[in-house]
Amino acid sequence: MSDVRLSDLSTPCLLVDEAIMKRNIDRLSRYAASLGVTLRPHLKTTKSVEAARYVLADEYGPATVSTLAEAEIFAEAGITDILYAVGISPDKLDRVVALHRAGCRLIVLLDSIAQAEAVAAASKDSGIAIPAMIEIDSDGHRSGLTADDPALIDVGRILNAGGAELCGVLCHAGESYGAIGRAAQAVCAEQERRAVVDASDRLRDTGLPCPVVSAGSTPTAHAAKDLTGVTELRAGVYVFFDLVMAGIEVCDVDDIALSVLTTVIGHQTTRGWTICDAGWMAMSRDRGTASQRVDQGYGVVCDESGKVIPGLIVIQANQEHGVIAPYPKFDGDLPDLPLGTRLRILPNHACATAAQHQHYHVIPVEADAPLASWRRFGGW
Amino acid sequence: MSDVRLSDLSTPCLLVDEAIMKRNIDRLSRYAASLGVTLRPHLKTTKSVEAARYVLADEYGPATVSTLAEAEIFAEAGITDILYAVGISPDKLDRVVALHRAGCRLIVLLDSIAQAEAVAAASKDSGIAIPAMIEIDSDGHRSGLTADDPALIDVGRILNAGGAELCGVLCHAGESYGAIGRAAQAVCAEQERRAVVDASDRLRDTGLPCPVVSAGSTPTAHAAKDLTGVTELRAGVYVFFDLVMAGIEVCDVDDIALSVLTTVIGHQTTRGWTICDAGWMAMSRDRGTASQRVDQGYGVVCDESGKVIPGLIVIQANQEHGVIAPYPKFDGDLPDLPLGTRLRILPNHACATAAQHQHYHVIPVEADAPLASWRRFGGW
Numbered sequence: 001m002s003d004v005r006l007s008d009l010s011t012p013c014l015l016v017d018e019a020i021m022k023r024n025i026d027r028l029s030r031y032a033a034s035l036g037v038t039l040r041p042h043l044k045t046t047k048s049v050e051a052a053r054y055v056l057a058d059e060y061g062p063a064t065v066s067t068l069a070e071a072e073i074f075a076e077a078g079i080t081d082i083l084y085a086v087g088i089s090p091d092k093l094d095r096v097v098a099l100h101r102a103g104c105r106l107i108v109l110l111d112s113i114a115q116a117e118a119v120a121a122a123s124k125d126s127g128i129a130i131p132a133m134i135e136i137d138s139d140g141h142r143s144g145l146t147a148d149d150p151a152l153i154d155v156g157r158i159l160n161a162g163g164a165e166l167c168g169v170l171c172h173a174g175e176s177y178g179a180i181g182r183a184a185q186a187v188c189a190e191q192e193r194r195a196v197v198d199a200s201d202r203l204r205d206t207g208l209p210c211p212v213v214s215a216g217s218t219p220t221a222h223a224a225k226d227l228t229g230v231t232e233l234r235a236g237v238y239v240f241f242d243l244v245m246a247g248i249e250v251c252d253v254d255d256i257a258l259s260v261l262t263t264v265i266g267h268q269t270t271r272g273w274t275i276c277d278a279g280w281m282a283m284s285r286d287r288g289t290a291s292q293r294v295d296q297g298y299g300v301v302c303d304e305s306g307k308v309i310p311g312l313i314v315i316q317a318n319q320e321h322g323v324i325a326p327y328p329k330f331d332g333d334l335p336d337l338p339l340g341t342r343l344r345i346l347p348n349h350a351c352a353t354a355a356q357h358q359h360y361h362v363i364p365v366e367a368d369a370p371l372a373s374w375r376r377f378g379g380w
Numbered sequence: 381m382s383d384v385r386l387s388d389l390s391t392p393c394l395l396v397d398e399a400i401m402k403r404n405i406d407r408l409s410r411y412a413a414s415l416g417v418t419l420r421p422h423l424k425t426t427k428s429v430e431a432a433r434y435v436l437a438d439e440y441g442p443a444t445v446s447t448l449a450e451a452e453i454f455a456e457a458g459i460t461d462i463l464y465a466v467g468i469s470p471d472k473l474d475r476v477v478a479l480h481r482a483g484c485r486l487i488v489l490l491d492s493i494a495q496a497e498a499v500a501a502a503s504k505d506s507g508i509a510i511p512a513m514i515e516i517d518s519d520g521h522r523s524g525l526t527a528d529d530p531a532l533i534d535v536g537r538i539l540n541a542g543g544a545e546l547c548g549v550l551c552h553a554g555e556s557y558g559a560i561g562r563a564a565q566a567v568c569a570e571q572e573r574r575a576v577v578d579a580s581d582r583l584r585d586t587g588l589p590c591p592v593v594s595a596g597s598t599p600t601a602h603a604a605k606d607l608t609g610v611t612e613l614r615a616g617v618y619v620f621f622d623l624v625m626a627g628i629e630v631c632d633v634d635d636i637a638l639s640v641l642t643t644v645i646g647h648q649t650t651r652g653w654t655i656c657d658a659g660w661m662a663m664s665r666d667r668g669t670a671s672q673r674v675d676q677g678y679g680v681v682c683d684e685s686g687k688v689i690p691g692l693i694v695i696q697a698n699q700e701h702g703v704i705a706p707y708p709k710f711d712g713d714l715p716d717l718p719l720g721t722r723l724r725i726l727p728n729h730a731c732a733t734a735a736q737h738q739h740y741h742v743i744p745v746e747a748d749a750p751l752a753s754w755r756r757f758g759g760w
Contacts, residue, residue, distance in 0.1 A: 011760070068390075087655060090719065090720050110646075111646055266491055268522075277466065281758075285666040287665070320447060321523065323522070339498075340494075355661060
């Protein structure tokens with residue numbers, strides 16, 4: 001057991017506030033239960049076996065992933081009910097079959113006849129009825145068939161007749177990330193629900209099975225008022241939250257569990273700049289708040305304890321340099337931040353910032369307890 | 381010895397074209413020699429011991445790095461002449477001293493009296509005269525003292541009298557990344573040269589030593605016409621080049637040695653979209669061309685062999701999805717890209733894209749030879 005304290009960490013590095021993370025997880029777990037749906041958390045944000053233990057209802061899942069590398073690592077750790085929520089390409093089916101043979105029920109996602117034919121063929125070849133969901137598009141954001149697309153029934157029939165397992169339908173309301181406020185997000189949630197429920201009705205009306213009706217994104221999962229017909233809810237970034245989510249009022253800035261610890265390495269006094277060692281390599285290049293009402297630059301500046309310093313953001317970033325300065329029109333008092341001062345920066349986008357790091361340093365709920373270190377993985 | 385072919389690779393993954401990389405390296409090596417300066421390549425772009433061997437003049441260096449983790453890993457590999465070109469914070473001096481004790485001559489960078497005092501104190505405490513360069517600012521881009529700043533002499537004296545080793549002055553013309561064309565970049569190069577030479581003159585005029593006069597960025601290193609008074613040149617991204625460098629005419633698109641191999645995973649025919657598995661996790665969130673004359677989206681699309689497909693870019697990206705579509709006003713013919721088609725995407729910013737990956741898959745100069753795999757590291 002290590003005895004690492006915050007003051008022992010070399011900067012920049014990634015911090016997780018365990019108490020805030022637990023609160024975020026508990027909030028959505030309770031909400032999903034109140035709506036009568038199973039929560040299938042997306043592990044793409046954390047990519048950590050230790051973090052997954054906090055968020056999963058059971059040892060084996062259910063879980064959502066965005067890469068086969070995630071599926072392989074989580075399966076190795078005993079998580080065996082996994083949805084791979086990115087459209088399957090035929091050349092990846094060998095790895096899908098290998099995961100099934102290793103005891104992981106990996107569900108694939110698709111939205112085309114060509115994919116359905118490839119999954120059916122792989123099912124026949126392997127003797128494994130590969131479970132598959134059909135992706136439904138509710139808002140033109142990215143992938144999926146619309147609920148009324150004639151191909152929906154064709155895809156369902158190819159899977160069902162071809163030896164695969166037709167599990168159901170899935171929708172992700174990606175446009176909800178641009179909807180500001182609970183009311184607007186509730187509209188997205190209802191649109192998402194409507195799309196998957198309509199699609200499931202069409203499949204069942206033609207005699208096809210559709211046991212799972214899956215919906216969700218972090219904004220819609222927190223805003224949905226009624227999920228009649230939906231069986232499962234997905235969300236990912238809520239575990240940590242971030243400035244983009246705060247900017248659309250899904251959470252408060254106080255709900256952000258992830259930050260980057262940084263040290264002041266210089267000043268440009270005439271320009272009012274403080275230079276720190278959190279550049280884009282530590283923060284990521286994500287500038288999700290640039291298109292929001294308040295542009296938070298490369299992140300909001302907090303003191304070492306995590307308290308927001310009013311007025312200060314990281315206005316620009318190079319690879320290993322962050323430039324801290326006030327918001328454009330800020331005219332309040334600013335603290336002195338001498339060389340060596342340690343600060344925390346709250347990120348635009350938790351998924352992107354976490355991806356720049358190999359470890360989480362976890363500030364424990366118990367004051368004065370040592371920090372845990374969780375390994376974070378990447379790759380595909 | 382592995383026998384990996386391009387067709388064996390699972391996507392997305394990172395490719396390096398060895399022939400192009402060698403050509404880029406040779407071009408700048410010859411140019412630096414013609415200007416009579418030592419080239420000290422920046423290893424922050426590649427972060428790979430194998431790649432470093434191509435770019436370094438000698439087994440031991442000289443090299444530039446952006447993190448102490450780079451210094452530690454490269455020192456372990458026998459590279460012992462290293463400049464850490466990010467302003468030093470006092471809490472990192474323990475690791476600097478440890479590197480010296482392990483046989484690495486690590487040069488630190490600073491631009492303030494507080495840093496100079498800390499380096500002098502660490503030199504005294506450790507009995508090691510820590511070599512230090514003073515950072516000079518030629519264009520208001522980021523860090524450094526202007527050549528006429530009174531603090532320059534104070535910093536030099538504190539280092540020289542305090543037990544550290546005053547090595548010289550260093551300038552990085554960061555604004556040159558916004559200068560379009562060789563002529564404009566030559567102006568930045570002369571401004572950068574002028575700033576460090578003026579600073580070195582001031583130090584020497586007061587009797588202080590200044591053996592090293594270091595300048596450079598990829599744009600200025602390729603554009604400088606005369607480097608009188610400069611002893612060493614630095615550049616990093618030229619090894620791979622990227623769309624940002626092509627956009628300011630430092631290189632051609634054909635000079636880009638780095639790409640991401642991707643597979644088509646779907647289509648949204650009514651919107652004219654092809655969906656691939658290179659999202660921002662594989663490409664990075666860097667959108668450096670967004671402010672250039674031609675916005676290349678998340679990257680330029682090539683066929684599997686690396687030939688640019690005219691008209692196609694990645695117009696948007698989610699974590700594991702890239703959306704391929706034509707430039708806004710493109711009206712030429714577009715190829716059919718069915719499910720499973722493999723493509724390469726050229727990146728906006730090689731440093732940022734490479735940082736998303738743990739390996740380089742190296743397409744060898746010799747046709748039909750197997751691909752090498754180089755480990756890439758991250759962290760601080």
